Amino acid sequence: MNFNQVLLIVNPISGDLDKKQIIQKARDYAKTNQITIHLFATTGEEDVKKIQDRLDSLKIERIIAIGGDGTINLVAKAIKSYGIPLGIIPAGSANGLATNYGIPESLEEQVKIAFGDAIFEMDLLNINDDICLHLSDLGINAELIQNYEESRFRGKFGYLLQSLPTLLTSEYPFEFEVETNFKKQQTSGVLLAIANANKYGTGANINPNGKMNDGKFEIIIYRKLDLAEIIKTIRNETDVNSDVVETFQAEEAKIICKTPVAFQIDGEFKGESSEVIISIMNEKLKVVVPAEFNSQALQA
Structure with a gap:
C-alpha cells in the first residue's frame, strides 16, 4: 500500500446491514496498516459538494464507499475529476456494481479488497446529464x-x-x-x-x-x-x-x-x-477491484 489517508464515506440508511460493524472493520484494518481514516456520513443534503470540500482540504489518497448503488453513484459524481481510486464495501438494497466486479460477501475480504492495489479504470455514461x-x-x-x-x-x-x-x-x-x-x-x-x-x-x-x-x-x-x-x-x-x-x-x-x-x-x-x-464521459473512474477481476479483464 502506497497511501495513508483514506476518506470513508458511509450511507447510514442504505440497505439493512449494521454500518457500525463495517466501519469498525475498516478502522481496524487501517490501524493495523498505519492508515488514517476520515469518516463522512451522507445526509442527502449537498453531499457531492461536502465530499469535494473534504477532498480539497485533506490529502486523501483513497476513497472507500459503504453503501449500495445509489451511494456509489453519488460518490462517483463527487470524485470523477479527482482521479482518486474508489474502494467499494457493498451495503445497500442493490449492489449491482459490486456484483459486476465479483466482490465477495465476506466483510473481511471486502475490506481487504477496498484497501488493495488492483485498480480498474471504468467508463462512465452521461445519461440526460x-x-x-x-x-x-x-x-x-x-x-x-x-x-x-x-x-x-x-x-x-x-x-x-x-x-x-x-x-x-x-x-x-x-x-x-x-x-x-x-x-x-x-x-x-x-x-x-x-x-x-x-x-x-x-x-x-x-x-x-x-x-x-x-x-x-x-x-x-x-x-x-x-x-x-x-x-x-x-x-x-x-x-x-x-x-x-x-x-x-x-x-x-x-x-x-x-x-x-x-x-x-x-x-x-x-x-x-x-x-x-x-x-x-471523458472521465474514467478508478475502482479498486479483486485482483482476479483484473486478470479476467486482461484475458477477455
Whole structure:
C-alpha cells in the first residue's frame, strides 16, 4: 500500500446491514496498516459538494464507499475529476456494481479488497446529464424499482414482493425510437436497457459481452416477456431469438418514447421520461477491484 489517508464515506440508511460493524472493520484494518481514516456520513443534503470540500482540504489518497448503488453513484459524481481510486464495501438494497466486479460477501475480504492495489479504470455514461455506472433502463424494471421505493420492505425480498403487482399493472409494450451513431429504428418492448456493465444486482447477466472500459455501451431491447429467451441471456447463451431480444453497441444514442416511460439509473427511479440521451464521459473512474477481476479483464 502506497497511501495513508483514506476518506470513508458511509450511507447510514442504505440497505439493512449494521454500518457500525463495517466501519469498525475498516478502522481496524487501517490501524493495523498505519492508515488514517476520515469518516463522512451522507445526509442527502449537498453531499457531492461536502465530499469535494473534504477532498480539497485533506490529502486523501483513497476513497472507500459503504453503501449500495445509489451511494456509489453519488460518490462517483463527487470524485470523477479527482482521479482518486474508489474502494467499494457493498451495503445497500442493490449492489449491482459490486456484483459486476465479483466482490465477495465476506466483510473481511471486502475490506481487504477496498484497501488493495488492483485498480480498474471504468467508463462512465452521461445519461440526460446524469452519471450512470452500470445499468439504466426504461420500462418494466424501472416500474419495479418505483414500486419498491414506495414500499416499506427492503432488500431482495422487497423486490420479489413487488414483482407480481408490477407485471399486473404495467402498460407494456412501450414504443421506442432508437437513434445511434450508425442506425435509427422504431421498436417496441417491455424493457430497453442501457448497459455499461454486465449484471443487475440480482446477478442476472443481461449483457454478457459488455466491457466496462471499451468506450462503448450496449442497448438491449426485450421485445416481449418470453421467459425461455430471457433465461438464455442470463446464462450467456448465444442462440437468443432476435425476435425477443436485440443487442447492439453504441458510443452515443438518443431514445425517444412515444409516451413517457418509467426510467431508472443504477437502481434509482428517475421518474417517467420521453427522451433519453446517452454518451460516454471523458472521465474514467478508478475502482479498486479483486485482483482476479483484473486478470479476467486482461484475458477477455
